């Protein structure tokens with residue numbers, strides 16, 4: 001039987017590099033499904049994968065993970081196409097309107113915290129969030145809630161008796177407990193919505209293990225390290241991509257001191273790829289799997305205990321279920337309203 005793997009945000013960066021790595025190791029037995037919001041970019045990614053693996057099975061799925069209706073529609077497609085999903089990579093993510101605190105960065109450079117700053121960007125990055133058409137905070141909707149809804153919708157193909165499936169999140173070492181508030185799970189009020197959304201994914205992964213392991217579904221979180229992708233290029237908007245490339249020698253030097261500077265999407269995908277090869281029952285639900293690259297350029301995966309607890313993950317899970325039922329009700333009302341406004345007036349033939 002082919003292994004069916006769905007990857008969100010598969011048309012670029014870490015998601016695309018992961019697909020490339022998966023196909024390089026086992027092209028025959030895999031059926032890849034690239035879930036992307038932009039079909040032109042998705043086609044380009046598919047062509048790139050097929051040019052190096054001409055006989056690979058690569059399907060495309062249109063899905064905007066930040067939109068409730070798009071996720072439900074895409075999940076419906078998945079259930080029609082596949083009887084089972086073996087791996088679901090929850091990788092799509094955004095960090096829009098980042099504000100880089102240059103002063104804090106230079107202060108950090110000359111402090112004892114410099115390595116932590118390079119590994120987690122703690123204290124030097126904030127973001128400005130916006131609201132989606134569903135009325136959700138965009139970063140929360142994209143990085144977390146859309147994926148939660150997708151998992152809920154795909155339950156029938158993820159939970160099969162006598163069979164295991166894996167959920168693998170692309171979280172971040174920028175996930176800080178201090179940025180997350182159970183009373184404001186969407187982070188409407190703070191200025192670190194990215195960090196909050198990633199901490200939320202760590203909590204959710206733990207709760208999913210609590211609720212779904214008995215049904216054969218396992219969840220793990222990864223951190224790809226600092227990778228040069230369009231997400232990171234956006235951090236210094238006045239800094240064109242080629243200048244980042246010119247900084248590479250400096251980054252290689254920094255890597256000698258912090259192996260979190262994985263830098264390339266291929267290296268960043270290390271832990272995501274490593275998890276693909278593990279038995280899910282052997283994984284620890286309370287650790288994050290970090291992609292690391294040594295000063296000599298060797299990749300490896302290291303588990304690191306997360307700053308999370310069961311109680312908090314359960315409260316968060318309940319809040320997500322509540323939000324889910326609210327957005328479903330809203331969507332139903334919207335659909336009913338649009339169907340009545342399009343129905344022909346009574347008496348017309």
Ligand SMILES: NC(=O)C1=CN([C@@H]2O[C@H](COP(=O)(O)OP(=O)(O)OC[C@H]3O[C@@H](n4cnc5c(N)ncnc54)[C@H](OP(=O)(O)O)[C@@H]3O)[C@@H](O)[C@H]2O)C=CC1
Pocket residue numbers: 008009010011012013014015035036037038041063064065066067091092093094142170171172173223224225226227228229230231232
């Ligand atoms: N780069 C880094 O240093 C780190 C990245 N990460 C995480 O890795 C993940 C991948 O990011 P990375 O590869 O770096 O960045 P990229 O910007 O290259 O990739 C992000 C992917 O997510 C997709 N995406 C964004 N919004 C949506 C949406 N609404 N619906 C569907 N797809 C969407 C993008 O599609 P499109 O092309 O259409 O925008 C793109 O394919 C993210 O979750 C990020 O938070 C974590 C730690 C470090």
Ligand SMILES: CC(C)=CCC[C@@H](C)[C@H]1CC[C@H]2C3=C(CC[C@]12C)[C@@]1(C)CCC(=O)[C@@H](C)[C@@H]1CC3
Pocket residue numbers: 117118119120121124125171172173174223225226227232235236247250
């Ligand atoms: C210009 C020079 C000399 C250095 C670059 C400094 C920062 C731009 C860079 C240092 C640590 C980086 C980092 C991230 C973004 C870019 C940095 C702040 C992330 C926040 C990217 C997204 C993530 O999820 C984190 C894991 C990264 C942590 C490190």
